[in-house]
């Protein structure tokens with residue numbers, strides 16, 4: 001009987017609690033205890049976004065499993081007393097850099113099990129009292145050097161189960177708390193009372209020279225800084241996968257040194273030539289040839305050397321010139337030039353610069369080349385093409401690439417059997433044209449793609465991005481994609497008009513509904529464009545462009561999360 005009475009009292013009390021907060025949100029419970037007032041929303045998918053009408057006196061908010069994707073600007077500015085904010089197991093992909101505005105009393109932020117690929121670390125300028133930051137089980141792949149700069153009072157930082165590969169030790173050296181510790185340690189070993197717990201395990205650490213500083217930092221840690229799990233392991237490179245940090249010896253990074261066995265070559269016409277260069281660098285450099293690129297190959301000779309071969313089958317006089325092999329890693333670059341001269345088979349020097357290689361075989365002349373954009377990388381594209389050829393093993397192609405409307409195009413020769421080519425380092429807001437033609441033919445109708453890169457970076461994002469890029473260079477991961485649109489030459493006019501129109505629309509959207517929407521529009525068009533196959537011989541291209549802009553509204557949230565995932 002007593003028990004029942006007790007339960008009734010509890011039940012009554014609970015009802016009272018709920019009743020005293022008629023403003024408590026649906027799907028949530030509001031509780032008051034000696035620590036303050038809490039809002040707890042644990043109902044699956046209770047909200048698609050952070051509710052705007054949060055009761056303003058809360059000191060603790062816990063919203064889980066609601067599947068919202070964003071912490072927008074000022075999301076909690078109505079609840080300035082907030083101290084504990086738990087947003088675990090949602091689908092958060094974007095935190096606005098002003099998303100924590102007004103939370104000067106926040107001490108605990110838990111974002112476990114979301115989909116963050118990046119965090120705008122400057123947002124923590126608004127939360128100087130933060131002590132606990134839990135980012136476990138997200139998808140973070142970079143930590144900018146200034147990540148911890150605005151978190152001077154952290155006592156618990158959990159970055160475990162993310163996708164961090166390379167971070168520099170400066171991340172921690174720039175952490176005010178670590179700096180303070182270094183100083184107090186020099187003066188007095190016991191000045192620091194509380195422990196600081198770092199969880200960094202279960203990331204995909206790549207144990208090459210770039211991680212050297214961090215590995216040394218980890219090994220040097222001592223109380224009051226404690227690792228939750230001190231067995232950090234390497235995920236790569238392959239031969240170090242699974243090794244513990246304390247087992248690996250990492251060497252310092254070195255800038256590329258490139259060499260070639262012969263820098264001056266003179267061969268008769270028709271000869272087959274292989275140019276060679278070797279690049280020594282740590283970490284592995286990117287190696288490429290400039291001039292005529294026929295076949296490019298880079299392969300490892302030993303851990304630190306990459307050898308690259310450029311094969312030029314059947315030399316003609318037009319192949320004469322300077323070939324440059326370049327190797328670049330994040331520390332620097334190095335290149336070597338090879339001067340090639342080609343003389344006629346009778347042995348006499350070919351004084352007449354015949355710039356016309358032999359005419360292409362007649363049967364190949366009108367081959368139709370189907371070309372499309374296969375992939376958009378961060379600042380570039382990859383095209384692929386298909387041609388029904390009589391002699392696929394012998395037929396080479398020429399890529400013509402440059403600014404659209406400018407007749408001077410860069411020409412890149414592609415050897416037989418290769419059907420894709422990537423361009424990188426595209427500039428924003430620029431119209432480019434890329435064509436593939438057979439052998440040395442001039443490009444024809446239908447062999448070109450015109451595309452425009454977007455430029456939708458606000459000043460705020462730009463700054464955040466700059467911070468990123470610093471590390472991105474280190475981590476060899478690239479940052480923010482440009483919006484991109486593609487058209488074929490066939491439908492160039494109509495399509496470009498469509499782009500202009502959609503740009504205008506988007507600009508209007510921007511002024512009405514702000515930045516996030518803008519991004520979404522960009523990505524949608526981009527995605528739609530690649531979904532539909534960028535080369536569309538169909539003259540209804542303009543209709544499609546318009547349909548895309550119409551599609552944009554209803555597609556809504558689902559796409560936004562995908563966009564955001566791509567953005568960071």
Ligand SMILES: *[C@@H]1O[C@H](CO)[C@@H](O)[C@H](O)[C@H]1NC(C)=O
Pocket residue numbers: 080081082105
């Ligand atoms: C923040 O915390 C301080 C100290 O506990 C308190 O005096 C102040 O009222 C709090 N601010 C808000 C907006 O609740």
Ligand SMILES: *[C@@H]1O[C@H](CO)[C@@H](O)[C@H](O)[C@H]1NC(C)=O
Pocket residue numbers: 270271272313314
């Ligand atoms: C060049 O290579 C091709 C294909 O490998 C071969 O058929 C041809 O005989 C070679 N030419 C010379 C001059 O070695």
Ligand SMILES: *[C@@H]1O[C@H](CO)[C@@H](O)[C@H](O)[C@H]1NC(C)=O
Pocket residue numbers: 328332333334
């Ligand atoms: C190579 O390094 C020089 C400076 O040392 C720089 O000006 C140049 O842009 C670099 N080239 C590449 C391809 O990174």
